[in-house]
Amino acid sequence: MITVVKIGGNVIDNASALSGFLDVFSKLEGPKMLVHGGGKLATRLSAQMGVKTKMVEGRRVTDKKTLDIVTMVYAGLTNKNIVAALSARGVKAVGLSGADANVIPATKRAPNPIDFGYVGDINPAEVNTDFIKTLLDADIVPVFCALTHDSHGSLLNSNADSVASAVAIATSHISATRLVFCFEKPGVLLDVEDDNSVIPIINRSKYAELRAKNLIFEGMLPKIDGAFKAIDNGVKEVIIKCADSLLCNTGTTIQE
Amino acid sequence: MITVVKIGGNVIDNASALSGFLDVFSKLEGPKMLVHGGGKLATRLSAQMGVKTKMVEGRRVTDKKTLDIVTMVYAGLTNKNIVAALSARGVKAVGLSGADANVIPATKRAPNPIDFGYVGDINPAEVNTDFIKTLLDADIVPVFCALTHDSHGSLLNSNADSVASAVAIATSHISATRLVFCFEKPGVLLDVEDDNSVIPIINRSKYAELRAKNLIFEGMLPKIDGAFKAIDNGVKEVIIKCADSLLCNTGTTIQE
Numbered sequence: 001m002i003t004v005v006k007i008g009g010n011v012i013d014n015a016s017a018l019s020g021f022l023d024v025f026s027k028l029e030g031p032k033m034l035v036h037g038g039g040k041l042a043t044r045l046s047a048q049m050g051v052k053t054k055m056v057e058g059r060r061v062t063d064k065k066t067l068d069i070v071t072m073v074y075a076g077l078t079n080k081n082i083v084a085a086l087s088a089r090g091v092k093a094v095g096l097s098g099a100d101a102n103v104i105p106a107t108k109r110a111p112n113p114i115d116f117g118y119v120g121d122i123n124p125a126e127v128n129t130d131f132i133k134t135l136l137d138a139d140i141v142p143v144f145c146a147l148t149h150d151s152h153g154s155l156l157n158s159n160a161d162s163v164a165s166a167v168a169i170a171t172s173h174i175s176a177t178r179l180v181f182c183f184e185k186p187g188v189l190l191d192v193e194d195d196n197s198v199i200p201i202i203n204r205s206k207y208a209e210l211r212a213k214n215l216i217f218e219g220m221l222p223k224i225d226g227a228f229k230a231i232d233n234g235v236k237e238v239i240i241k242c243a244d245s246l247l248c249n250t251g252t253t254i255q256e
Numbered sequence: 257m258i259t260v261v262k263i264g265g266n267v268i269d270n271a272s273a274l275s276g277f278l279d280v281f282s283k284l285e286g287p288k289m290l291v292h293g294g295g296k297l298a299t300r301l302s303a304q305m306g307v308k309t310k311m312v313e314g315r316r317v318t319d320k321k322t323l324d325i326v327t328m329v330y331a332g333l334t335n336k337n338i339v340a341a342l343s344a345r346g347v348k349a350v351g352l353s354g355a356d357a358n359v360i361p362a363t364k365r366a367p368n369p370i371d372f373g374y375v376g377d378i379n380p381a382e383v384n385t386d387f388i389k390t391l392l393d394a395d396i397v398p399v400f401c402a403l404t405h406d407s408h409g410s411l412l413n414s415n416a417d418s419v420a421s422a423v424a425i426a427t428s429h430i431s432a433t434r435l436v437f438c439f440e441k442p443g444v445l446l447d448v449e450d451d452n453s454v455i456p457i458i459n460r461s462k463y464a465e466l467r468a469k470n471l472i473f474e475g476m477l478p479k480i481d482g483a484f485k486a487i488d489n490g491v492k493e494v495i496i497k498c499a500d501s502l503l504c505n506t507g508t509t510i511q512e
Contacts, residue, residue: 075332
C-alpha cells in the first residue's frame, strides 16, 4: 500500500510541529510520498519585497513576481529544508515540483471570470506515474510542493490538496494507495467543539445520512467531496486526521 | 560516456544566454547532468531583504539568513526555472540539492581561520552514486544547484565547480565521464586578448611546459589544477569552453 500524506500550512509554519510530524512520517512504513502546502512565509517575503499579496475568494492571485516568490519559498526554502530534515532522519527524500520530469503537468486557469494569474489545474491522468514508480522502486520518498508545470517552461501555483489527490490517483494505478490529509483537528467531528467526537468511518451512505441531518460542518464538505472524487478515481481510502497522530489508528476514514 | 556540464553565474544572469545554452544542452546526446552556479540574484534579494552580503577573499560568508536566501534562489527560483525550461524542451530534468537522497553530503568548514558560516566541503567518495545511477538509467537528467547537505538536516553552500567535479568523479565509477566547464571564454587562451588563441589540448607535459614559460593566465591555474585532480580521481577528460558552443568540437581538453 502506497501512502500519500498531505500537510498544510499550519504544520509548515510551526517549526516544532513540523519537526514532530517529520519524526512520525519518517517512521511510517511502506512506500510513501509527502505533499506540503505553502504556509505564511510567502506572504511575509512578498511584504519584505514590496510585492502586494492579492487574495480573491480566499485564493492567492499569482502574478509573475508572486510566482517567483512562491517558487523560492515552496520549491526552495520549505521543500529543501523538509528534504534535509527527512534525510537526517534516514529517509531518502527527493524534493519535487511538478516541472521535475514534468511529473505534474497542469493547465493555466482561464482568465475569466477571475484572472488568478499563474495558477494551474491538474488532470490526474497526465501525472508522470512512470517517474514516480522509478523513485518508489528505489525506496525514494518524493516530497512535492504545490507547484505544477504548464509543459511549456512555466511553473504554476496549484492547490496542495489537489496535488495530493492527483498523485494518489496516479499511483493507485501502480498499487493500492491511501491518501492522508493532515490538518489541525483529529478528524471529521460530529461536534466541531468536541475533539472526541471523531466520526471513524464515512462511506457514501453514512455521508448521505450525515448531510441529510446537517451534521457536517460546512467547511468540511469540499474536503469530503474531494475525498470521494479521489476514491471514484482509484484511491482506496482517504484519511483525515491530525498530523501528530499519523502513526495511530485514529482519524476519519473515507471509503467506498 | 556521461557528460557533466557546469554553467556559471554569467550564464544564469543572462536570460537570453541561458535560453540559448539550454537549447544546445537539450540536444547534447547521451546521459548528462547539469550543475549551475548562483549568479547575482541572491545578492540582489539579500539587499531587498536588508541582509548584508559579506564577502571574504571573494567568497560569500553564509550566515543563517544568507543560507535561507541562497536556498530560495539557487534551489528554488534558478533550479526550478532551469528544470521547467528543459522540461519544455523535452528533457526529463530533475532539480536537486545535495540534500535530495543525501546525494552530496558535505562537511561544514571549520570556523578557523575564517568563519564562512554554512559552507560545505565535499568528499567525492561520499556522493550517492546509486541514486544518480537510478536517475540516469531512467533517462533522467539531474540538474544540481550548488547546495550540499551536512547529513544532519542543514543545507550548506558549496562551490559549483566543486559540485561538478564531485559528481563527475562519482559517476566515473559507473561509466566513462567527461566534465565540461562552460565559461565566458572559448577555452584556455595562449593570449587572453585573443579568442582565437585557444590551446586545444593540455596534458601534463604540455601544462608543465606552459607553466614553465609563464604562458597561462594566473586566474586559470586553479581551474586547470582542479581539472587534473578530477582526472586523477577517474574523470576521463575535462573540457573548458564557451557555453554556446557546447555541441561544437572546440575549447580546451585537459587529459592525462
